[in-house]
Amino acid sequence: MQRTIQKSDTEPKSFFQFKSYQKNLRRPALSRRTRWARKMLPVCLLLAAVCLQGSLLQEARTKDQRKPFFERFRRLEEQFRRFQEVTLLRLQGIAGNYNISYNIDTRFRLLAEQYDTVAAALNASHAALQEDLGSLKTWMKKLQRRTKKLASKLSSLAESLSESRKQSSGERLQLSALLSNLTLQTAGHTADLTALRASRNTLQKELASLREASRSQGTKLEALEQQLKNRLHKEVLASGHHELAAAQRLNQTPQDKLPEAGGSQGHRVKKLHAKHKQRKKLGEKRQQLLAQAAKRRLQSSLFHGNKTLGQERQPETPTVPEPQAARQQLRRVAKISQEQLQSPSPEKPGTICNVDSMLLFPNKSTENFATFGQGFQTGLHELSVCSWVSTHARSLGTILSYATEENDNKLVLHGRNTAALASIHFVIGDPAFRELPVEQLLDGGWHHMCVIWSSIQGKYWFYVDRRLASTGSKFQEGYEIPPGGSLVLGQEQDVVGGGFDPSEAFVGRLSGFAIWNRTLMPGEVSSIAIGKGLPRGTILRLADVSSLNGSVQKVNCTCLEHCL
Numbered sequence: 001m002q003r004t005i006q007k008s009d010t011e012p013k014s015f016f017q018f019k020s021y022q023k024n025l026r027r028p029a030l031s032r033r034t035r036w037a038r039k040m041l042p043v044c045l046l047l048a049a050v051c052l053q054g055s056l057l058q059e060a061r062t063k064d065q066r067k068p069f070f071e072r073f074r075r076l077e078e079q080f081r082r083f084q085e086v087t088l089l090r091l092q093g094i095a096g097n098y099n100i101s102y103n104i105d106t107r108f109r110l111l112a113e114q115y116d117t118v119a120a121a122l123n124a125s126h127a128a129l130q131e132d133l134g135s136l137k138t139w140m141k142k143l144q145r146r147t148k149k150l151a152s153k154l155s156s157l158a159e160s161l162s163e164s165r166k167q168s169s170g171e172r173l174q175l176s177a178l179l180s181n182l183t184l185q186t187a188g189h190t191a192d193l194t195a196l197r198a199s200r201n202t203l204q205k206e207l208a209s210l211r212e213a214s215r216s217q218g219t220k221l222e223a224l225e226q227q228l229k230n231r232l233h234k235e236v237l238a239s240g241h242h243e244l245a246a247a248q249r250l251n252q253t254p255q256d257k258l259p260e261a262g263g264s265q266g267h268r269v270k271k272l273h274a275k276h277k278q279r280k281k282l283g284e285k286r287q288q289l290l291a292q293a294a295k296r297r298l299q300s301s302l303f304h305g306n307k308t309l310g311q312e313r314q315p316e317t318p319t320v321p322e323p324q325a326a327r328q329q330l331r332r333v334a335k336i337s338q339e340q341l342q343s344p345s346p347e348k349p350g351t352i353c354n355v356d357s358m359l360l361f362p363n364k365s366t367e368n369f370a371t372f373g374q375g376f377q378t379g380l381h382e383l384s385v386c387s388w389v390s391t392h393a394r395s396l397g398t399i400l401s402y403a404t405e406e407n408d409n410k411l412v413l414h415g416r417n418t419a420a421l422a423s424i425h426f427v428i429g430d431p432a433f434r435e436l437p438v439e440q441l442l443d444g445g446w447h448h449m450c451v452i453w454s455s456i457q458g459k460y461w462f463y464v465d466r467r468l469a470s471t472g473s474k475f476q477e478g479y480e481i482p483p484g485g486s487l488v489l490g491q492e493q494d495v496v497g498g499g500f501d502p503s504e505a506f507v508g509r510l511s512g513f514a515i516w517n518r519t520l521m522p523g524e525v526s527s528i529a530i531g532k533g534l535p536r537g538t539i540l541r542l543a544d545v546s547s548l549n550g551s552v553q554k555v556n557c558t559c560l561e562h563c564l
Contacts, residue, residue: 036094040087047083051076153381157456160518171523352446352531352560355388355512357542360553361490364397364507366500367550369491372540375402376517380481384516385413386450386528388560389441391508396424396438398504403493404485411481413451414492414504426451426460428476436462436470446511446560448529454519455479461519466529468522487540489513490552511563515540531560 361368385400398414409430415423415438422439441447441464450463458477462470486496492504512528516537520528524535534541548554557563 036090040090051080164521167521167524171521175523352529353558354531354533355557355560355563358509358511358555358557358563359489359513359542359545359548360509360555361506362551362553364393364502364505365550366491366502366505368505368552369500369549370489370545370552371497371547371549372487372544373546375485375487376481376483376539378483378517380517381455381479382453382518383411383481384450384452384518384520385514386448386516386520386525387513388446388448388511389508390444390446390511391442391506392444393507394442396441397506397508398490398492399424399506399510401488401491401493402481402485403488403496404482405496406482408493408495408499410485412492416504426453426462428453428481429479432476434460434470434472434475438464440464440469448512450520450525450528452519452525463522463525463529466526489545509563510542511557511560513542514538 359370387399389396389399391397396415398412400411400413401409402411404410407430409427412425412427412430412433414425414427422437422442423435424438425433426436427433436451438449441449448463448465450461452461452463453459453475455476455478457473458475458479459473460471460475461468486493488497489510490506491500493499494501512534514534516535517539518537520535528534542554545554555563
């Protein structure tokens with residue numbers, strides 16, 4: 001016989017009413033036994049009464065009927081057995097219910113313990129979550145600040161890009177204007193070249209005519225010389241005959257007079273030969289002077305003179321004044337050519353200007369350096385350093401050194417007197433550096449150099465005399481040069497403001513030194529190198545130098561040719 005257990009109304013409806021239900025459940029666990037016992041007591045009493053009544057009835061009947069007594073007694077035994085079975089079943093059900101309630105109690109205890117552990121774990125997780133939330137809030141604030149900084153940087157970069165685009169567009173317009181001017185100039189030059197070619201052809205023709213005229217003049221001079229010789233010979237012979245006749249008349253010996261006549265005739269012949277040689281020399285000089293006059297574009301005067309001479313001369317009857325006029329014309333041409341050869345060429349004005357001033361570092365000494373009053377006012381993510389440099393040393397030495405308390409090599413351009421003489425180290429945040437070739441700067445002449453760096457992708461460019469000498473990327477990408485350091489020219493700092501080494505000192509001249517907080521465009525570098533002035537945005541110049549130490553001298557000069 002099975003019995004279903006119904007749930008009471010006092011059972012917990014939620015997990016959080018478990019403890020109160022557990023207390024209420026322990027009390028009725030003992031009262032149920034008593035209740036079952038109380039319920040069974042009247043049943044047992046009733047059964048006993050029934051049995052007694054049956055026994056009494058049976059006894060009364062036994063009196064009447066003695067025979068079926070045993071049958072009734074057997075029936076009673078069977079009923080008693082059934083009653084025992086029912087009571088045993090009831091007691092077993094009561095025991096089962098008691099075991100069930102005991103197991104439920106233990107289960108509830110286990111659940112209570114699990115609830116406590118879960119609650120402790122929940123509290124711990126809640127505390128950990130609170131801590132994580134606090135750290136996340138701090139990180140969110142930091143990220144917001146960083147995003148604000150990045151937004152400001154991006155806005156500045158966008159502005160710089162827009163300005164650079166505007167500048168590039170302006171430069172493109174300038175380049176287009178320059179190209180149009182160049183095309184016009186080339187067209188003018190081509191026209192000039194055609195005119196020069198035509199003038200060359202005319203000059204060649206005139207030179208050919210001059211040569212022909214000089215040849216005709218030479219033949220004329222030879223004919224004149226022959227005529228003079230003939231005339232002189234006739235005059236000598238006539239004078240000799242007259243003298244002989246006079247001697248014969250005076251009865252004087254002709255031997256005394258003949259040597260004199262022969263000596264005078266020989267003397268005249270020698271004079272004629274000397275004149276002939278002089279005329280030959282004059283002809284050669286004349287040809288040389290004519291060639292020089294053609295080269296120096298003085299043929300016009302010579303042509304006019306020769307034309308007038310050609311017009312005045314008559315080939316039929318040459319006269320004596322003709323060679324004199326030619327000689328005078330040649331003398332004039334020689335005088336003009338000598339004056340032009342001896343006249344000094346005018347000095348050229350300064351072509352590379354806007355350099356402002358120059359610093360002279362005379363020798364390798366730790367006392368020779370220049371300092372700026374203040375370093376960089378703000379952190380730099382981009383940088384451009386440009387200067388004119390002249391040195392006769394074997395190595396370039398240190399141009400620039402920027403040091404802070406944290407690091408003495410935040411920004412350095414230096415070379416040592418070592419094996420690698422033709423290069424310098426471009427250092428940003430020691431120990432990161434790049435080698436730059438400077439062999440072209442060591443010939444003693446003026447050279448323009450520009451070092452440009454950007455933290456975006458770590459790109460850098462090195463220009464020498466407007467030409468790109470070196471370039472690269474991934475050099476201190478995302479790095480920032482901090483403000484508030486010490487900036488020195490001519491020496492490399494091992495500590496802030498000191499720790500100099502004479503092998504790293506600069507010897508030479510610096511002019512037009514300037515620093516920008518942005519990357520210069522190639523067109524801007526070219527404009528500085530040809531003397532058109534400094535682009536916008538300079539943060540430091542030579543005018544900002546606060547002190548000159550040792551033997552360093554400052555020379556004020558507007559153009560580079562005057563910085564001596």
